[in-house]
Structure formats: structure tokens, C-alpha cells
Amino acid sequence: MLKRGLAIITLLIIGYWLAQGLAGVPFGQDKMLVGQYYLDHVKEQTGSVNAVTAVVVNYRGFDTLGEVTVLFIASTGVGALLWERKKRRTAKTEGSIVLTTGTRLLVPFVILFGAYIFIHGHLTPGGGFPGGATIATAFLLLYMAFTMYEIPHKAFEKTEGLVGMGYVIVGLIGLAIGGYFLFDWIWQTWGWGHDNIGRLFSGGFIPIIYTIIGLKVGTELSGIIDNMLKEEVSE
Amino acid sequence: MSVPHISAFYFGAIALVLIGLYAILVKKNILKMLIGLSIMETGVNLLLVSIGYISGRSAPILSEGIGPNQAVDPIPQALVLTAIVIGVATTAMALSAVIVLYKRYGTLNIEEIRRLRG
Numbered sequence: 217m218l219k220r221g222l223a224i225i226t227l228l229i230i231g232y233w234l235a236q237g238l239a240g241v242p243f244g245q246d247k248m249l250v251g252q253y254y255l256d257h258v259k260e261q262t263g264s265v266n267a268v269t270a271v272v273v274n275y276r277g278f279d280t281l282g283e284v285t286v287l288f289i290a291s292t293g294v295g296a297l298l299w300e301r302k303k304r305r306t307a308k309t310e311g312s313i314v315l316t317t318g319t320r321l322l323v324p325f326v327i328l329f330g331a332y333i334f335i336h337g338h339l340t341p342g343g344g345f346p347g348g349a350t351i352a353t354a355f356l357l358l359y360m361a362f363t364m365y366e367i368p369h370k371a372f373e374k375t376e377g378l379v380g381m382g383y384v385i386v387g388l389i390g391l392a393i394g395g396y397f398l399f400d401w402i403w404q405t406w407g408w409g410h411d412n413i414g415r416l417f418s419g420g421f422i423p424i425i426y427t428i429i430g431l432k433v434g435t436e437l438s439g440i441i442d443n444m445l446k447e448e449v450s451e
Numbered sequence: 452m453s454v455p456h457i458s459a460f461y462f463g464a465i466a467l468v469l470i471g472l473y474a475i476l477v478k479k480n481i482l483k484m485l486i487g488l489s490i491m492e493t494g495v496n497l498l499l500v501s502i503g504y505i506s507g508r509s510a511p512i513l514s515e516g517i518g519p520n521q522a523v524d525p526i527p528q529a530l531v532l533t534a535i536v537i538g539v540a541t542t543a544m545a546l547s548a549v550i551v552l553y554k555r556y557g558t559l560n561i562e563e564i565r566r567l568r569g
Contacts, residue, residue: 219476219477220477223473223476223477224473226476227469227472227473227476230469230472231465231469232455234465234468235455235457235461235462235465236455238455238457238461238465238498239455239456239457241461241502242458243457243458243460243461243501243504243506244458244504244505244506245505245506246505247502247524248505248524250526251503251524251525251526252519254525254526255511255513255519255520255522255525256519258513258519259513265512265513265514266511266512266513267511267512267513267522267525268511268512268525268528268529268532270525271525271526271529272529272532272533276529279533280533283533283536283537286536286537286540287536287537287540289540290540290541290543290544291540291543293544293547294543294544294547297544297547297548297550297551298547298550298551339512340512341510341512343532345532345535345536349539414514433536437539440543443547444543444546444547444550
């Protein structure tokens, strides 16, 4: 009881402090400093109509590379924490007929939808991370429906490594052509898509980078799901 | 001590942060503490997105009819996108640590785990 009271008092103090700090930040008013530059120049500099995507991939592509690295380290960490010599899925009940039939029907479409999200990242809300997460939900469905299902580990590990290298290679090609890492060589040097901004084949290397990120996030999250669902078996 | 005037949107974000913090401070079950941490994270993300909002403007996708002066600030949204992904990754890490703890001690109660350690 005392602990609870102390906690509530602490919360009230912190809440008052936060509110005091935010009282000077008006809601819904224009306080853009850097954002306005991005909005003004996003179309001619990157060919993307979605400014958020342009910030994530073009203006701050290096941060995104770090983010993908953090995700990779986390998925490796999950694997290391849950490592056992002998691991297998020990689910005991098969999914109901609704779940199994629905899964058979839906999985290709869920994967297709994930691919749609990351390919159209420069045009619509979305991009590599939500697309990859959508693809991982398809594999989660398979895991829930079928007791003995396992993802194809070798293919997934190879894909993950290849797309990870692909991101760095795209960045290095930019370094060779334009002089800095992750230079958008397709848009700036080759000029692809200058005439059709807003169509699928515009946006420079954003679709390529987002396909890479989508595949990497999808494989990594599927790997995390796989690690969490397996249990140690003693033989 | 005067009562600060803040927008209802900020109030919601602060409330989420405080609810999460309460769970972290009071609960003894590790899983509940982790849920509290996730709620707190949601509050922080909501706060960041709402700071970038400008009334009357639309999402920063410059399609027909939406010029550079009709869109909200894209930077908070891009940063929150990053934060959400990192949050998912760290939550997965923490959950697998909880699985290991449960296997070793057979309990999720944080005080018992502390006592068993000696």
C-alpha cells in the first residue's frame, strides 16, 4: 500500500513536470524548421512523393542502415538467448479447420500485400518496415495453423545475408558515382523517372532500398517468431 | 503552483506514459512490467507525432492538390517509424530474456527471482 502511494505521488510529480514542459509547445501550429526544406525539395531531389519515405531512405539513409543493424542484432540476440542444443516445435494441437483452411487461402495474399506495401513505399504510406512485418505475419499464421511447420531456415538465412550486403552495395555504388555513401545514383546520375513522378517507376533507388529492407525485416521477424515458438526437447 | 494549460492530445500521450510508468513501478510480474514499458513507448511515440501535427494540413504525401505548404512535418513521422521498429526489436529481446528467466526460476515474480539469487 505504501509502495503504491509512493508510486502515485512520483507519477503525479512526473506528470506535472511533463505537462509544464509541454505547456510551451502549442499543438497543431506550424513549427517546421528542417521539415519545410524537405517538403519543398523532395520531388526534384528524390522523385518520391511521400516525404516521410524520402526522409527515411534518402536524407537519412545511413540512419536506416543503422536501424536495420539494430534489428539484426536484436534477432541474433533472441537466437542467442533462446539457444538450445536440441530444439523442436512441441505444439500439441493442430489448428482448427477454419484456421488451417483460412491460412492456406490467405498466406499468398498476405505475402503479396506485404510486397505491395514495400514496393510502393515512395507513393503510398508504408515502406520496408511495415511491409516486412506484414510478411512475417504470414509466417506467424502458418506457425499457428500447422503444428509441425518450420520456415526454410537455410533459404531465409541466405536471403537475410544477401539483402544486408545489397544495402551496403547500393550505398557503395553511390559512393563510387556521386562521392558519398548512399548517393541516389539512379535518380541523380541516370535520371530515371524524371518525367513520371508519382508513377511506380520513379523515386530513384527508394523502391530498391525498400525491397531490400522489406525482405530483411520479413526474414528477421520470421526468425524471431521461429525462435520463440521452439522448445527444448530431451532425447 | 499553477495548473499548466496543455492540449488534450498531449494530455493523452502523458497519460499513456504515466500508466506505463505506474505498471513498471508497482507490478511484480515481469510480463506486466514489459507491457507497461510498451504502453510507455506508445505514449512517447504519440507525443512525438502530435508535436509534428499542424491543424488543417494533410499527410506529407505530395499528390494531387497537396503542395509543400499543405502537408505536416515529415520528420517526426520518420523518426517515430524508426522508434517503433527499434521498440519491437527490444521488446522481442526482453521477452526472450523473460522466457529464459522463467525456465531457470519457474516464476515470473520479480521479488522471488531476486530472493532465489540470494
